[in-house]
Amino acid sequence: MGSAERSAADNGGLGVLPATFTYSQALSAGLTEWQLYRLRDHGLIEPVGRGLYRRHDAEAVDIDLIEVARRSPLATLCLTTALARHGLIDEIPSRIDVALPRGRHRPVTIAPVAWHSFDPATFDIGRTNLPLDLETSIGLYSPERSIVDAFRLRHREGPDLAYAALRRWLRQRGASPSRLLAMARQFPKVERPIREALEILL
Template identity: 50%
Template structure:
């Protein structure tokens, strides 16, 4: 038999919540655990919950955005979202400013530390589908290409080449914009210029 309780109506319907937030809304910890154990709510991660079937979203991204508001989709994950590479990454690449400690997340996340001085360069926020008001950072296609060349040893040189080749085929692509970004981001300009000379 499924456990029913009027306390369910007090919990947020479209966003995750913590034990403390549930308590402030009038749902005691013991009741929250009873709701979890009966399958009425699900555990998104340590200390983070949501109403079952109330979310149709990427739960790993949601947990990351909730626990690390500066988390930004980067490298292969950003390139795939921008449609610049065919690879489907096995983990989600997320960047934080250097010095920020990545939170513990149950899902397949690979954390990267980016320089504070350039962290916000070409970074925007995008909605997390299925969750009202939930957003996460993502780097632009251009910034993601530049980062792929900057971190070519770990990202893979071929990844940068594939993304650059596909980006250059798009109407309105401006190679000068890539070079401008690479000037601001150390260790990317030389390799990017060589690749552009070959592909153009």
């Protein structure tokens, strides 16, 4: 690191910035545009997205999820991405399925994201938080909600996804069909197909 960068870090520049920070935060911390780009060129910070950076000394994380979470605080992992995180499918998604309440802005990201618009009235049902680091978390739908969504959107995602996830979920310890059906009742037209699938699989 050159003297300018050392000075910036020692004088509360880079040193006081969070693990992930914006261009504006860097300027507010006392870094100049030139210093910021020098830190990037020296590998001390990494661009995460447009105007978004991460310190090199920060813990290793999924940079794509960090970008999504910082761009949209309500972003929630859903469908194949959530199912894969819960170990309910073997597929490794090539894109990140992310839900937002219908009508919310879909930010532009470097990360490969497939945005989905969910009804605001039911958006928070089964929504939990997945910590990414000490400062950032992203929404994640529970296994039950993810299965409900797979059935609800099976005309678009394909029925095999929903049935495969349900079959594997039933083999997990703690799987409660009654709890799944209770959640399904909150979504029109989903309870019956899930109930019929459970009758076949149980």
